[in-house]
Amino acid sequence: MIARQAVADRVPTEHRRGPGDRRPRSAPSAVVRSPLVPYLLVAPALLVFAGFTLFPLFRAAQYSLYSWSGIGPSTFVGLANYVDLAGDKRFREAMLHAFVLIIFYALIPLVLGLLLAAIQRRGSILGQPVFRTLLFLPQVVALVVVAVAWRQIFAPDGALNTLLRAVGLDALARGWLGEPVWALVAIGVIGTWLQTGLVMLLLLAGMNRIPDELYESARLDGAGPVQEFFAITLPAVRGEIVVSLVLTIIAALKTFDLVYVITSGGPGTATTVPSFEVYRRAIELKDVGSACAVAVVLALLIFAINLLVTRIGEAER
């Protein structure tokens, strides 16, 4: 699914205000005389945003300091929920799985996306719009639908095993979702399938900005496709690489729908991830404090990744 930041990162730079642009301090704009008007315009957005994003975030931090079952009285426990998380094997496993999923959601799609975008940048591709649409299509479909489709593919009598048996690889056929290691890999493969098209499109956007003359002069110097890629294409899309990594890493950390529908975290704890732990702790275990502590850790992790990547982006400019 396309993250909100995906589009935010690709917005044209706004026009800067010139020094002669100043207007009288009393009037907010040429058509507005009352200084109250801007606040009235911002109010509806700010109210719903504050009430349904900022306030719940604050409440999550607050709840994480209590022991509460969701009903009846709660007890203040300070940082105990966080201390418990540090020693919680299941939570540590969820974090570990999230990092394994990052390989499948972010790193492999990056490599594949680079290859696919570079090929298209080299041009002369027949039916390019069709390829783009097909490769991007997985992003559009609801994750629940994706989950249902892939669950059938990975089933013991599903499409994957049928295919393996048809080509004589019977020995490889197995109940993919029933074996701990393979179940996590299966979720990962779905992630690769989901994200490659988005990464390709982001990188292609960056590559389209590279002037043709750069490639032409490289060719005059005798560069082949591979040298061209490493000397010109790759350095030019560093910014887009950073953006796509942020998006896909965050997607890996938030894999809720897939896990909920395909494996419910199982077999055992083989495919549980932080976002699934938030749900499980709050709704199934009725441990709201612990669920909110996981939620806060998840939010902090996502902020940290955003911050880190922005830093890297700034350092490169």
Next chain:
Amino acid sequence: MRISAGERLANHLILLGFAVLAFAPIASIVITALSPRTGQVPGPHPENFVEAWRIGEFARYLQTSALVAVIVVVCALIASVLAGYAFGTMRFKGATVIYYLFLFGLMVPTEAIVIPLFFDLRTLGLTDTLAAIALPQIAQSVAFGVFWMRTQFRALPRSLTEAAAIDGAGPLRTLWRVLLPASLPALATLAVLVFMWTWNEFLIPLLMAPAGELRTAPLSLAIFKGQYTAENALLAAAAIIVAAPIVIVFLVLQRHFIRGMLEGASKE
């Protein structure tokens, strides 16, 4: 750029291979949806869709999804346009601070806020209402929408507003008659994105309507899956029913959508 015939062929084969891989799971679920159920004669069975539609009560749940999507898109667009208008064209105290607050909201994951939201709304007796499902999604879409519309309004030439002022237009008239008509493509992109996010959202409707009366389509598919796990054909048909509206919207608009994404980046 000119490339050799051999490379050209290789490039096409690689792209074709990946396009097939991207499409195979979708094709596989379509084939499964048409396949015979237990005890049925071999051959295609398009009536699986009718059956899935009936027993999954998808008429009802698609209606709920459509209702939620319309509410979220309309409210998020109105709030985003008004706030984006203020941030993009007006000077006022605290504008930067409030704007950064919205930007910060872009980073807040749904997973971090739904649990406290659920319990607080339950205390207020608001769970199992349309408001409980729509308001959190409006809030998340508004954070992005404000950012998007502000950029759009800032990119418009100053002279538009100034000309409107000379004609004696007030703030709302200027927005409605001058600035919005000039921003229709940006507004349409925002509408499509918010529609897509809302239609596909899973966690919020799952938590906020525990009674099950207000199920959205993706949620009803998950429930359907729980009840008809053994009937692969029906489950696949149900999945296609839930995915169809958004896929159709995408396929109709994909040219503009993909071009918008490609051009957006090249303008940086």
